[in-house]
Amino acid sequence: xxxxxxxxxxxxxxxxxxxxxxxxxxxxxxxxxxxxxxxxxxxxxxxxxxxxxxxxxxxxxxxxxxxxxxxxxxxxxxxxxxxxxxxxxxxxxxxxxxxxxxxxxxxxxxxxxxxxxxxxxxxxxxxxxxxxxxxxxxxxxxxxxxxxxxxxxxxxxxxxxxxxxxxxxxxxxxxxxxxxxxxxxxxxxxxxxxxxxxxxxxxxxxxxxxxxxxxxxxxxxxxxxxxxxxxxxxxxxxxxxxxxxxxxxxxxxxxxxxxxxxxxxxxxxxxxxxxxxxxxxxxxxxxxxxxx
Amino acid sequence: xxxxxxxxxxxxxxxxxxxxxxxxxxxxxxxxxxxxxxxxxxxxxxxxxxxxxxxxxxxxxxxxxxxxxxxxxxxxxxxxxxxxxxxxxxxxxxxxxxxxxxxxxxxxxxxxxxxxxxxxxxxxxxxxxxxxxxxxxxxxxxxxxxxxxxxxxxxxxxxxxxxxxxxxxxxxxxxxxxxxxxxxxxxxxxxxxxxxxxxxxxxxxxxxxxxxxxxxxxxxxxxxxxxxxxxxxxxxxxxxxxxxxxxxxxxxxxxxxxxxxxxxxxxxxxxxxxxxxxxxxxxxxxxxxxxxxxxxxxxxxxxxxxxxxxxxxxxxxxxxxxxxxxxxxxxxxxxxxxxxxxxxxxxxxxxxxxxxxxxxxxxxxxxxxxxxxxxxxxxxxxxxxxxxxxxxxxxxxxxxxxxxxxx
Ligand SMILES: Nc1ncnc2c1ncn2[C@@H]1O[C@H](COP(=O)(O)OP(=O)(O)OP(=O)(O)O)[C@@H](O)[C@H]1O
Ligand SMILES: [Mg+2]
Numbered sequence: 001x002x003x004x005x006x007x008x009x010x011x012x013x014x015x016x017x018x019x020x021x022x023x024x025x026x027x028x029x030x031x032x033x034x035x036x037x038x039x040x041x042x043x044x045x046x047x048x049x050x051x052x053x054x055x056x057x058x059x060x061x062x063x064x065x066x067x068x069x070x071x072x073x074x075x076x077x078x079x080x081x082x083x084x085x086x087x088x089x090x091x092x093x094x095x096x097x098x099x100x101x102x103x104x105x106x107x108x109x110x111x112x113x114x115x116x117x118x119x120x121x122x123x124x125x126x127x128x129x130x131x132x133x134x135x136x137x138x139x140x141x142x143x144x145x146x147x148x149x150x151x152x153x154x155x156x157x158x159x160x161x162x163x164x165x166x167x168x169x170x171x172x173x174x175x176x177x178x179x180x181x182x183x184x185x186x187x188x189x190x191x192x193x194x195x196x197x198x199x200x201x202x203x204x205x206x207x208x209x210x211x212x213x214x215x216x217x218x219x220x221x222x223x224x225x226x227x228x229x230x231x232x233x234x235x236x237x238x239x240x241x242x243x244x245x246x247x248x249x250x251x252x253x254x255x256x257x258x259x260x261x262x263x264x265x266x267x268x269x270x271x272x273x274x275x276x277x278x279x280x281x282x283x284x285x286x287x288x289x290x291x292x
Numbered sequence: 293x294x295x296x297x298x299x300x301x302x303x304x305x306x307x308x309x310x311x312x313x314x315x316x317x318x319x320x321x322x323x324x325x326x327x328x329x330x331x332x333x334x335x336x337x338x339x340x341x342x343x344x345x346x347x348x349x350x351x352x353x354x355x356x357x358x359x360x361x362x363x364x365x366x367x368x369x370x371x372x373x374x375x376x377x378x379x380x381x382x383x384x385x386x387x388x389x390x391x392x393x394x395x396x397x398x399x400x401x402x403x404x405x406x407x408x409x410x411x412x413x414x415x416x417x418x419x420x421x422x423x424x425x426x427x428x429x430x431x432x433x434x435x436x437x438x439x440x441x442x443x444x445x446x447x448x449x450x451x452x453x454x455x456x457x458x459x460x461x462x463x464x465x466x467x468x469x470x471x472x473x474x475x476x477x478x479x480x481x482x483x484x485x486x487x488x489x490x491x492x493x494x495x496x497x498x499x500x501x502x503x504x505x506x507x508x509x510x511x512x513x514x515x516x517x518x519x520x521x522x523x524x525x526x527x528x529x530x531x532x533x534x535x536x537x538x539x540x541x542x543x544x545x546x547x548x549x550x551x552x553x554x555x556x557x558x559x560x561x562x563x564x565x566x567x568x569x570x571x572x573x574x575x576x577x578x579x580x581x582x583x584x585x586x587x588x589x590x591x592x593x594x595x596x597x598x599x600x601x602x603x604x605x606x607x608x609x610x611x612x613x614x615x616x617x618x619x620x621x622x623x624x625x626x627x628x629x630x631x632x633x634x635x636x637x638x639x640x641x642x643x644x645x646x647x648x649x650x651x652x653x654x655x656x657x658x659x660x661x662x663x664x665x666x667x668x669x670x671x672x673x674x675x676x677x678x679x680x681x682x683x684x685x686x687x688x689x690x691x692x693x694x695x696x697x698x699x
Binding site: 077097098107109113114115116118122126127128131140141142145146148152 | 501504505508509510558562563564567568570571573574575577578579580581582583584640641642
């Protein structure tokens with residue numbers, strides 16, 4: 001642990017150097033120097049992170065590396081101890097989930113945040129219900145019809161197949177629930193979508209469907225962050241891979257000229273130095289941070 | 293935007309273009325799946341009624357007794373409604389009966405010994421209820437003390453306050469208006485005419501929804517279902533009216549209860565607040581992450597619950613024409629049992645406001661019937677304990693079956 005303990009003061013690789021057209025200008029979301037401790041456990045240490053519009057970033061790392069903690073810091077579920085968050089270049093203060101939502105940041109959590117007792121439409125619009133105006137201010141009943149219409153349209157757009165949008169989500173399969181969670185982000189006009197292990201526990205076909213959904217999000221110009229332990233999935237959809245280890249950002253790769261083995265090495269820290277050296281010597285596609 | 297035909301929800305239907313199932317098909321399927329809804333509860337109610345009709349030698353169904361039964365359940369109904377709200381957010385309120393008694397005492401003391409006008413007495417009693425609920429809610433929602441403990445402390449504390457308010461154990465209510473709330477009836481022809489516009493409004497609402505859904509290109513419930521639902525509302529209203537009309541008419545306290553049920557049904561079913569209450573009960577963390585103010589919802593629910601309990605207490609005092617330092621020992625149990633028997637889950641997020649009607653009819657019938665048979669509190673408590681246990685067990689089993697069977 002001590003070898004990686006010294007934080008990288010600047011930590012910024014030049015994004016433009018990677019030749020991604022999507023990465024010009026200000027990132028849709030940028031974090032600097034994020035730290036978070038749970039008692040004695042230092043879950044995040046001075047982490048920098050950025051994602052651009054129209055880009056999918058894969059966030060990888062071993063169990064307990066701090067991936068979920070980083071996501072929760074962005075989405076307002078946990079407040080980081082230190083560090084700054086910039087959304088669209090502007091400094092942002094996020095202290096509760098509603099703050100993140102108002103900034104256009106939507107999250108699909110590892111522990112799916114759906115209400116099992118509510119139906120699909122109610123879950124899709126939870127906290128953002130559409131309402132009619134019967135009497136201004138006093139009587140504003142839910143506009144179930146418009147919500148149902150929009151829900152149908154979004155599920156169709158994402159090609160999600162469920163028995164009925166009026167069944168409680170408790171009755172849906174894991175993949176269907178995951179799809180609902182993703183569809184929710186679209187309905188809310190998100191600019192940045194964070195997905196924590198969206199394909200864990202999914203079958204082959206359903207994984208395919210979720211990955212396709214992620215591509216659609218990117219193609220519609222959103223900034224997408226995906227956490228996954230499945231490198232095959234990661235390599236299929238992401239543009240960049242950011243590696244966390246023991247709460248620190250240790251490497252960044254451009255997937256177009258990276259092999260899964262290189263990423264695995266960065267995750268585990270095995271032969272770390274050699275990989276870094278070979279990376280640096282071979283093509284310079286990876287910038288390794290915090291390494292001594 | 294979407295231009296599908298009205299009968300299918302094209303983007304999400306797995307069995308496209310299949311004809312919608314007819315009434316008998318739906319019934320058979322539901323029977324087969326054991327999804328009987330309220331049917332077992334209704335059958336239980338009928339069995340209980342028949343049992344007491346026979347054992348009481350025909351007194352149970354006598355018009356005066358039925359009217360009496362309905363007066364009895366006005367208080368249970370209000371406390372039951374309060375229990376429903378609290379159970380929906382997966383909490384419990386053990387102080388409901390104590391708060392009701394306390395607020396009844398406030399009413400009587402203000403009116404009888406302080407000479408306050410009926411309006412002032414009623415408003416004060418209800419405000420006391422609201423404040424009590426607000427305090428409960430603060431400890432439960434803001435400080436996150438378990439509701440079980442907070443409301444147990446409230447139960448003990450307010451019982452003490454009650455005894456303090458009524459050192460002579462009881463005070464009589466003299467004001468004719470206040471005692472008239474429970475003793476007066478809405479009589480013919482008004483009691484018969486009253487439901488007509490309400491039912492007409494309900495049917496119009498259903499039709500308007502159909503038209504709007506059609507315009508939006510959404511799937512429609514089959515017409516027979518709409519007809520069946522409207523028919524059920526009419527049948528229940530007519531049956532109730534026959535019962536009321538056979539005695540003096542609709543008791544005012546019943547009218548107040550039904551109004552409260554309607555208002556809370558509208559709130560819980562058609563407003564964002566109601567939706568959020570269900571969300572908090574279903575998954576509080578998911579609700580929080582969706583940006584819902586969970587703390588505010590919890591405080592509001594406990595405040596509303598105690599306020600409803602206060603109204604129940606006012607009705608009880610009016611009916612007893614007095615306030616007593618002795619809290620009705622079965623009232624709390626009755627309220628929670630009414631909610632659970634009516635299908636409200638103890639685990640939160642499931643059940644409807646209307647649960648109170650069936651639940652309190654069953655509880656009220658048991659109490660009334662046992663009274664007719666001259667049974668004391670001992671037998672009543674034993675019977676109600678068993679009934680509550682059965683209802684809770686059914687709830688727990690249903691929940692487990694849903695959890696394992698559905699996912
Ligand atoms: N609420 C919490 N309280 C205490 N410790 C926590 C909490 N949340 C996370 N941690 C700790 O912080 C560290 C990082 O956890 P985190 O959940 O971010 O890991 P992760 O990278 O998402 O792992 P996984 O791949 O298993 O999901 C772990 O050591 C974990 O035990
Ligand atoms: Mg995680």
